[in-house]
């Protein structure tokens with residue numbers, strides 16, 4: 188930060204450089220706004236961000252900008268840093284996509300005109316010389332942090348991290364879409380309903396939500412920004428394969444994300460297979476499934 192500040196001071200003393208002067212103006216204005224974004228009301232932050240998107244586009248020094256087709260107004264790479272983990276050395280990259288006129292997941296709730304989606308990419312090794320292993324993981328506070336045994340999220344996350352580390356290269360895309368996009372509080376209410384006998388799909392629908400609010404457009408755009416055109420996707424969810432292929436990212440292989448079942452989430456896995464079309468890889472001869480050559 189100090190280095191950047193001194194660089195900005197140097198730039199300020201060099202009025203011939205227009206772009207440097209622009210960086211100063213957004214350096215002083217944008218950073219306080221970004222802290223606000225992390226700390227307070229999301230919708231208000233969306234309004235504030237309108238002031239920072241254009242200046243960010245003016246500078247690609249530390250925030251790369253990509254202008255994909257709808258639904259995103261913009262996708263920004265916000266940060267790129269070293270990230271040592273128990274599985275090995277990654278880079279951690281932060282991305283934000285601004286979605287115009289987001290489709291409501293619950294018709295009874297007000298939908299903002301714009302929504303900011305955030306996601307993280309953990310990148311290990313050489314991801315360009317051959318199609319890398321990729322996992323698109325949706326945030327699950329209860330599973331990822333507390334090791335919940337209501338679902339298999341944590342096990343799938345660890346499986347993917349382990350596979351990437353073993354291969355020496357790969358990308359984990361982590362989307363902040365708690366509860367398949369309905370949010371943490373709604374997910375906990377859905378848990379209450381599940382305790383009363385609803386399954387995971389019925390509970391979401393009882394609360395007015397779609398069974399799955401995710402569309403996986405942001406991870407697809409992130410892969411494009413990372414220069415990755417084909418992947419080996421770790422998933423049992425055909426919708427993730429379709430989402431990537433629909434935007435031109437080739438899934439050369441689907442790698443199973445099947446984890447050992449626990450009695451506490453066997454019913455949850457069964458509902459994912461029966462109602463959400465997830466692929467059943469419990470028969471070993473069915474994995475890995477090559478989708479195209």
Ligand SMILES: [Zn+2]
Pocket residue numbers: 327329330331338339340341
């Ligand atoms: Zn979970």
